[in-house]
Amino acid sequence: MDLSALRHANFSKLDEAVEEWRLVAKNLETLAKDAEDGLRGAANKANWAGENSQVTKEFIGKTAGEFRDAHTQATSIHNILKDTTGELKSYHRQLNEALDRGLKKNLTVMDTGDGGFTVTMNVHPDRAAKGHTPPEHDASDVTALRDEIQGILSKATESDDSARKVLVALADQSRLGFSDAEYSDRDSAAEAVRDAEELAALAKQKPEDLSPEEFDRLNAGLKEHAGDPLFAETFATTLGPKGVLEFWSGINDPHAGARIGHERVEQYGDLQKNLSLTLAAATQSDSAAMSDWQTKMISLGEKPVGRDGYGPMGFQVMSNLMRAGDFDDGFLTRYGNSLMETERRLTGNGEHANMAWSRMGMDPWLNRMGEDSGDDPLTGYLKALSNSPDAATGFFNQEYVNKNDENNPFERDTDGDDKKGKVTLSNFQYLFEEREWPKEYGLDGDELHTGRNNLGLALEAATTGHPAGELPTADTPAHNAEQARLFESVVGSVSDNPKLLTDNGYMSDSFGQMASEYLPDINRSMTDVDLDSTDEQDRDAQQRIMNLFPVAGTDARMEHHEVSRFLLTVGQNPEGYAAVDVAQKAYVANLMDYHLDPSLPVERRYLPDDLERTVEEIAHSAGEVGGALAVGRQEGIAGDAAEADKKYEESVQKRKDLVSAGVGTTVGAATSLIASPIAGAVVGGAADAASGALIDAVFGEGKGTELDEAAGEINASWETSEDHTKEYVRRAAEQAAKSHGHEDPGDLAEAARAGVRQGFTTGGAYCDSVAAELRTDR
DSSP: OOHHHHHTOOOHHHHHHHHHHHHHHHHHHHHHHHIIIIIIHHHHHSOOOHHIIIIIHHHHHHHHHHHHHHHHHHHHHHHHHHHHHHHHHHHHHHHHHHHHHHHTTTEEEEEOSSSOEEEEESSOGGGSOTTOOOOOOOHHHHHHHHHHHHHHHHHHHHHHHHHHHHHHHHHHHOSSSOOOOOOSSHHHHHHHHHHHHHHHHHHTSOGGGOOHHHHHHHHHHHHHTTTOHHHHHHHHHHHHHHHHHHHHHHHHOTTTTHHHHHHHGGGHHHHHHHHHHHHHHHHTOOOHHHHHHHHHHHHTTTSBOSGGGTSOBHHHHHHTTOSSSOOOHHHHHHHHHHHHHHHHHHHTTTTTHHHHTOOOTTSOOOOOSSSSOSOSHHHHHHHHHTTOHHHHHHHHHSEEEOTTOTTOOOEEOOSSSSOOEEOOEEHHHIIIIIOOOOOOBOTTSOBOOHHHHHHHHHHHHHHHSSOTTSOOOTTSOOBOHHHHHHHHHHHHHHHHOTHHHHTTGGGHHHHHHHHHTTHHHHHHHTTTOOTTOOOGGGHHHHHHHHHHSOOSBOOOOOOHHHHHHHHHHHTTSHHHHHHHHHHHHHHHHHHHHHHTOTTSOGGGOSSTTOHHHHHHHHHHHHHHHHHHHHHHHHHHTSSSHHHHHHHHHHHHHHHHHHHHHOHHHHHHHHHTTTOOHHHHHHHTTOOOHHHHHHHHHHHOOSOOOOOOTTTTSHHHHHHHHHHHHHHHHHHHHHHHHHHTTOSOHHHHHHHHHHHHHHHHHHHHHHHHHHOGGGSOOO
């Protein structure tokens, strides 16, 4: 900022910009509210089907989010402009006041034209007008005026430059949309950038030079600015991809990082999390600098970090800094593709993964967020995918190895002729069915399964469309074709080889959650109606089943025997069982509500003139699902029956408590797919009295247990499970009938009981026929 620019500044254009951005922010606030309350709210309650369910609803949700982000960005820009304009006007006033005070001492300030200025005498006494004596001054007055002017110009320059810097950074955050970066004034945004640069400078130090106090400052700063987009991008790009890898590898190195490790190793887990959150936020930026950062980070994946070329691979280091936060989908996809290329190369297409990533004695311990060492880069990467559903779906459906690859080691009998041939495998098939995971052990000597557990979490996100560990909401889009096809693969894989899940029971909670969100698809599959048939004679049956179990989006299509074997297998784990069992109750309750609603159009009814048959068919399917789960539960308690059953009871109660804590969210786990007006209201958190009473009737039991004191006996557990299923389905039918004013709620309730009885028996018998080898000898 030179002297003339500030001295003669015209702020009218800047004032206009401030006012225009104020109006933009105000108008966008109104649009964002309308989009959120009107457009998005209506979309979540509407009956979406076909392409609408896959494209329109999701588009509306994203559009509403863009309006919200646009308002946030406009508000931030207005705040920064307003703040900067106020400061520059103040400096303009201070400058002119200083110049006037100088004139009173016969001093003038001249712009030199090169960004500088001079302070000179205004009127020499020898050239003063006759009778006029110019004010006197001395050298100290000249110096004081010079310093004051320089101080004002420096502060004005800093104000102007920092505003430019943060405004450009805000604009660069999102190339095609809007940034959600929110700042109340220019100083807070500038402070975020300044702090990021200072903390990056600390991280650039050699680990042996980093003091405990500097470590604390770095850790605290990353935590304080968690989620700040400008901070995150500035920190990441200033430190650089190589700097990130060298910092984390260096402080974990048993030699180079020995001193700081001795002082602060207990805080390494917090630092890892804070650093991961920062890098995740940084990858969301669309700036050219961040795009270059991502490309360089991926290129460093196969290269050793530190130790003069003998350190861990870049993938091993970076994957451990991906265990927290939501990384950009594009970055995760490119990173994953490159990581799997390395996996193929180092493991012989997967034959020796255990050897390739096994921990060596002097390797740095790269993971501090859990017990595993972090040597296997897939462990951290899969955790990142569990927070990024779209990237996870694409990754698992990606081809890992082609059957025509001469180095493909995988052979299978695919046509039942007892002859094996090479097969094409997806990333899902390779990781779940074939990979030899590196063995690691905890401090207690027990084997760790972090990698496989993260695989389950990533699959949960990939098939459901929301981060693992969460429940779907009204905003969760309907399943798309890629998600549905992946779930089909999951069911088929478990059906073909149940030990893949039963031997790794810790994954069952994720598999149970997947199943709970595909209950309409599962129920359809158990009817044995071929929805893929093109025979005209099958059209009526197909339409009836699609009406009976409505699905928004793309449905997953599986064979009856696959679904039964899958449910039986998931049911052998208490947490897996509980996830499906509780969600099935919500689904059946809302399905009864949906079909007994008189306002349901005729063309969407199962049998327009036979409600009892409709209720009976729903109940039959509920009974068959319950029967398959009960068989799994029998297998799960076949050992120490009493102790095992207690775990089932606790898991069901825990799951039920989760449901009760947020009916709207949890109902969405199984019924946002129905799209009935009442179900939509429940999902959206605005259930009317009828729906509220219906949910309370099904979930309002005092305990979540299904078994009495005799539950340790396998036969008793079967009978009690059947009785319980009959009761909750009967209540659901009766309450729905009463809520909608039907004259014969008792008849409908009895039809429900009869349907469950038949379905439960069918389900158990069918499991015996298609999964005999999975049953314990009785």
